[in-house]
Amino acid sequence: MMNYEPGPPSAGPTGPPDASPPPAPPSPPAIEARDLTVVRGTRTVLRALDFTVRPGSITGLLGPSGCGKTTLMRAVVGTQAKVTGTLDVLGHPAGDPALRHRIGYVTQAPSVYTDLTVRQNLDYFAAVLHPGRAHRAARRDAVTRAIGDVDLTSHADALAGALSGGQRSRVLLAVALLGTPALLVLDEPTVGLDPVLRRDLWDLFHRLAADRGTTLLISSHVMDEAERCHRLLLMRDGRILADDTPDALRRRTGTETVEDAFLQLVEATSPTPPPDQEASR
Amino acid sequence: MTATAPTPTRPANEAAPARPLTPSRTTATAGRVLRQLTHDPRTIALLLIVPVLLITLLRYVFDGSPETFDSTGASLLGIFPLITMFLVTSIATLRERTSGTLERLLALPLGKGDLIAGYALAFGAVAVVQAALATAVSIWLLGLDVIGSPWLLLLVALLDALLGTALGLFVSAFAASEFQAVQFMPAVIFPQLLLCGLFTPREAMHPVLEAISNVLPMSYAVDGMDQVLHHPDITGDFVRDVAVVAGSALLVLCLGAITLRRRTP
Numbered sequence: 001m002m003n004y005e006p007g008p009p010s011a012g013p014t015g016p017p018d019a020s021p022p023p024a025p026p027s028p029p030a031i032e033a034r035d036l037t038v039v040r041g042t043r044t045v046l047r048a049l050d051f052t053v054r055p056g057s058i059t060g061l062l063g064p065s066g067c068g069k070t071t072l073m074r075a076v077v078g079t080q081a082k083v084t085g086t087l088d089v090l091g092h093p094a095g096d097p098a099l100r101h102r103i104g105y106v107t108q109a110p111s112v113y114t115d116l117t118v119r120q121n122l123d124y125f126a127a128v129l130h131p132g133r134a135h136r137a138a139r140r141d142a143v144t145r146a147i148g149d150v151d152l153t154s155h156a157d158a159l160a161g162a163l164s165g166g167q168r169s170r171v172l173l174a175v176a177l178l179g180t181p182a183l184l185v186l187d188e189p190t191v192g193l194d195p196v197l198r199r200d201l202w203d204l205f206h207r208l209a210a211d212r213g214t215t216l217l218i219s220s221h222v223m224d225e226a227e228r229c230h231r232l233l234l235m236r237d238g239r240i241l242a243d244d245t246p247d248a249l250r251r252r253t254g255t256e257t258v259e260d261a262f263l264q265l266v267e268a269t270s271p272t273p274p275p276d277q278e279a280s281r
Numbered sequence: 282m283t284a285t286a287p288t289p290t291r292p293a294n295e296a297a298p299a300r301p302l303t304p305s306r307t308t309a310t311a312g313r314v315l316r317q318l319t320h321d322p323r324t325i326a327l328l329l330i331v332p333v334l335l336i337t338l339l340r341y342v343f344d345g346s347p348e349t350f351d352s353t354g355a356s357l358l359g360i361f362p363l364i365t366m367f368l369v370t371s372i373a374t375l376r377e378r379t380s381g382t383l384e385r386l387l388a389l390p391l392g393k394g395d396l397i398a399g400y401a402l403a404f405g406a407v408a409v410v411q412a413a414l415a416t417a418v419s420i421w422l423l424g425l426d427v428i429g430s431p432w433l434l435l436l437v438a439l440l441d442a443l444l445g446t447a448l449g450l451f452v453s454a455f456a457a458s459e460f461q462a463v464q465f466m467p468a469v470i471f472p473q474l475l476l477c478g479l480f481t482p483r484e485a486m487h488p489v490l491e492a493i494s495n496v497l498p499m500s501y502a503v504d505g506m507d508q509v510l511h512h513p514d515i516t517g518d519f520v521r522d523v524a525v526v527a528g529s530a531l532l533v534l535c536l537g538a539i540t541l542r543r544r545t546p
Binding site for chain 2: 040041077078079080081082083095097100101103105107109110111112113114115116120124125127128129131132133159172175
C-alpha cells in the first residue's frame with residue numbers, strides 16, 4: 001500500500017504563475033495535447049488546451065460539473081467528434097485503431113449489460129479484446145483477476161442490473177482492467193462510493209501505476225481526491241486553470257487545500273466569477 | 282512507429298489494421314445477445330408463443346373458408362418474424378446506444394460488422410425457432426395446405442426475420458427513445474403491410490401504389506410464400522423473391538453499419 005506518493009521527481013516547486021508545461025520528460029508523454037479544441041453543437045467545450053500526461057503517473061482532472069472533463073476524456077479515448085488541434089495518445093493520434101487495445105475507459109454512466117451477470121459481462125468484453133478459442137483459458141484468468149481487482153468476487157454471478165450504482169461502475173472498471181491497458185481513463189470512478197471502498201480503489205490505482213506502469217487519467221469533482229493524485233489538471237469553463245502537483249499548487253497559492261487553491265485561481269483569472277457555478281460541490 | 286512526431290488528429294479513424302468483421306468477435310457478440318435473452322424468459326415465451334396463437338386465431342377466423350386461411354396464413358408466417366424481429370432489434374440496439382455500451386464497445390477493437398452480424402446471427406437463430414414452431418403448428422395442427430416444401434417456407438421466414446432485424450437496426454439510429462422506436466413500427470412496417478398484397482392483390486391497387494409496392498421488400502416476402510403455397514417446385518419467381526428479400530436485408534444491414542459512429546458529438 002502506497003497512498004499518495006508525490007509522483008515522479010519533477011517540476012519546479014513553484015512554477016511561474018501561468019503554469020508552464022513541465023520540463024521534457026524522459027520518455028514520450030502518455031498524452032500530449034496542443035491547441036486541443038472541441039466543439040459540441042454550437043458550443044466550444046474545450047478551448048485550445050495544452051498539456052501533457054506522463055507515463056506511469058496518476059493525473060487528476062478536476063473541476064465543476066460541466067467544465068469539460070468528460071469531453072476531454074472522450075477526446076482522449078477517441079469517441080468525441082469535432083476534435084481539432086493535436087492530441088497524441090501513447091504515440092498515436094487519439095482514436096487510432098491501434099489504441100483500442102491499449103486504453104481502458106470507464107464512462108460516467110455505468111454502461112454494462114444489466115441483463116447479464118458480472119462474469120458474463122466481462123466474458124463478452126474479454127472475447128472482444130482477445131477473440132478466439134485459443135485464448136479461452138487466458139480470458140477466464142483475466143476475467144477472474146479483474147473481478148478480484150475490483151472486489152466483486154462475491155457478486156460475480158449476480159445480474160449487473162441487481163447491483164448498486166457503485167458496484168456497477170466497478171464492473172465497468174473491471175472491464176477497463178481486462179486488457180492490461182497502458183492507459184486508464186476513468187470518468188468519476190468513485191462517485192457515490194463509501195469511504196472505505198473509495199480508499200481501496202485509490203490504493204488499486206496507485207498499485208496499477210507503480211507495479212504495472214499504467215498511466216491513469218481520473219476525473220473527479222470531489223476536491224479531496226485531488227490529494228491522492230501525482231498531478232492535477234484543474235479545469236473550468238473548458239480551460240485549464242492549472243497543471244501542477246497538489247503540493248506545488250497549494251504552495252503557489254498559499255492555501256491549505258486544493259479546493260482553496262482552485263478558488264483562488266478562479267478569482268485570479270476572472271475578476272468577476274459568474275455566481276451560478278462557484279466552485280466544486 | 283515514429284512515436285515522437287506529433288501528428289494532427291484525424292477526424293475519422295476507419296481503415297488501417299482494425300478489420301470490419303472477425304468471425305470470433307461476431308459469434309461472441311451473437312452469444313452475448315442470446316445470453317441476454319436467456320435472462321428474459323418472458324420475452325422468449327412471447328416471441329415463440331404469440332405467432333402460434335395468432336395463426337391459430339386466424340385459422341378459426343376463416344373457419345368457413347380454408348382457402349383464405351391457406352393464403353393469408355402462409356403470408357403471415359413470413360410477416361410475423363419480420364415484425365417481431367424489427368421490434369426486438371430496434372429496442373435492443375436503442376438500449377445499446379442509450380446505455381453507453383455501444384460507445385464502450387466501439388472504443389474497443391470491435392468491428393462495426395461484428396456488432397451488426399452478431400445481432401443478425403442471434404436474432405436469426407431466434408427467428409428460425411419461432412418460424413419453425415409456427416410453421417409446424419400451421420401445417421400439422423391447423424391443416425395449412427402447402428403444395429411446396431415447408432423448408433422453403435422456413436427459408437423465406439428466416440430471410441424475413443433478417444430483413445426485420447436489419448430494418449430495426451437501421452431505424453434505431455433515428456430514435457432517441459423507446460417511444461420513438463416503437464412508433465417506427467407503424468411508420469416503417471404498416472405501409473408495407475398494406476401494400477404487400479395481403480389484403481388485396483397488388484395488381485388491383487391504384488397504379489401509383491402498385492409501383493410503390495414493387496419496390497417494397499415485404500411484397501416479395503409475401504409473394505415468395507405464395508409461390509411455395511401454390512407450386513410444388515422452386516419457381517423462377519420464388520428465386521427472384523428470395524434474392525430481393527435477402528438483398529434488401531443485406532443492403533439495410535450495411536446502412537445500419539453506417540449509422541454506427543465511433544465518434545459522436
